[in-house]
Amino acid sequence: MAHxxxxxxxxxxxxxxxxxxxxxxxxxxxxxxxxxRRPGGLAVAALLRPPDEAAGERWEPWLERARAAAGRGPxxxxxxxxxxxxxxxxxxxxxxxxxxxxxxxxxEGVPATLFCGGGWYTDAGVAEAAAALGYADCTPTAFRPxxxxxxxxxxxxxxxxxxxLPSGALLTALPSTHxxxxxxxxALRRLPxxxxxxxxxxxxxxxxxxxxLVAALAALGRRGRAVDLDALVGVEAPERPLxxxxxxSSPPAGIDWAAx
Numbered sequence: 001m002a003h004x005x006x007x008x009x010x011x012x013x014x015x016x017x018x019x020x021x022x023x024x025x026x027x028x029x030x031x032x033x034x035x036x037r038r039p040g041g042l043a044v045a046a047l048l049r050p051p052d053e054a055a056g057e058r059w060e061p062w063l064e065r066a067r068a069a070a071g072r073g074p075x076x077x078x079x080x081x082x083x084x085x086x087x088x089x090x091x092x093x094x095x096x097x098x099x100x101x102x103x104x105x106x107x108e109g110v111p112a113t114l115f116c117g118g119g120w121y122t123d124a125g126v127a128e129a130a131a132a133l134g135y136a137d138c139t140p141t142a143f144r145p146x147x148x149x150x151x152x153x154x155x156x157x158x159x160x161x162x163x164x165l166p167s168g169a170l171l172t173a174l175p176s177t178h179x180x181x182x183x184x185x186x187a188l189r190r191l192p193x194x195x196x197x198x199x200x201x202x203x204x205x206x207x208x209x210x211x212x213l214v215a216a217l218a219a220l221g222r223r224g225r226a227v228d229l230d231a232l233v234g235v236e237a238p239e240r241p242l243x244x245x246x247x248x249s250s251p252p253a254g255i256d257w258a259a260x
Contacts, residue, residue: 013224014174014232015197015217016045016138018078018116020087022065022201023057030204035072039214040221043228047076047116047138050101052084059108066110074230076114077102077135087118088152095125102133113233114138116176120145120154124166127242131171136233137163138196140175140245143182153248159194160237163245170239174232184212187219195224 017034021027035044046069051057069075079098081089089097098115105112115135117126122139130137140157148154157175165171176198178186183197197217203209 011191011193011195011224012227013040013042013191013195013197013220014045014227014229015042015199016047016074016076016114016116016176016229017199017201019046019048019069019201020078020080020084022048022062023051027201027205028065030210031201032068032072034204034210034214035069037214038073039217040219041226042217042221043073043226045074045076045114045138045229046070046072047078047114048112049078049080049084049118050105052080055084057084063108063110066105070111074114074228075110075112076116076138076229077105077112077133078116078118080118081121088121093125094121094123095129098126098129099132102129102135106133113230114174120148121152122155123153123246124242127163127171128165128167128169131165131167131169136172136174136229138174138176138198138229140173142175142177144247151248153246155242155245156247157240157245158192160232160235161245162237162239163242164239165242171242172232172234172237173245174229180209180213180216183216183220187216187223191220191224195220196229 048066051059051062080087081094081097115130115137117139140155142158157173161173163171163173176196178197180199
């Protein structure tokens with residue numbers, strides 16, 4: 001794919017799904033159908049939450065489904081630090097969790113290339129872990145999610161960049177910019193240079209949200225230039241220090257914040 005001077009050019013449109021219920025049969029069926037359909041010619045990246053063994057989830061059939069998704073589009077690693085239904089960390093070492101999961105994916109032959117922190121959480125350690133695993137990071141957002149408390153740790157970025165980490169490593173960031181609702185509104189407006197639509201697999205269980213998503217992606221795919229997120233891993237983009245894009249503070253590791 002030809003790239004312009006900053007690696008992604010004008011009117012680029014990408015899409016990813018936070019697959020948070022990969023073991024729920026109906027949710028998985030809906031997502032698989034959409035990924036095969038590729039509305040607007042857009043390859044839907046599957047950002048899969050790995051199994052939470054503490055919650056009784058098992059690696060089969062998760063592995064089978066992850067490999068199937070990898071055959072239909074880019075594959076990513078989506079960490080929920082606390083529980084399947086609680087994305088942001090409430091204890092332990094967030095970076096260690098990412099490394100443990102990522103190493104298990106490698107050992108199982110799961111070809112993950114992307115990363116997204118649950119609840120949009122990130123910190124320097126998590127970014128270092130993503131870089132060590134060879135991922136591009138979709139965790140930064142172009143907006144501050146309204147549900148986050150003041151001071152919540154996150155990263156603000158509205159276009160692809162190479163983030164310089166404290167270790168000196170570079171992490172490609174492919175920020176998420178538009179939710180389902182924002183994508184539907186954008187379909188009738190002038191496109192910015194970088195559009196990365198994200199949605200959740202549970203959105204597909206609601207017929208109205210599912211139809212709205214398909215219509216929005218079809219319109220954006222016609223009006224913009226469809227890009228595969230995998231094609232942008234390692235892309236040439238402006239370099240920025242991680243500290244410039246981080247917001248909020250990281251809770252200290254090893255503390256049970258939910259109980260404090």
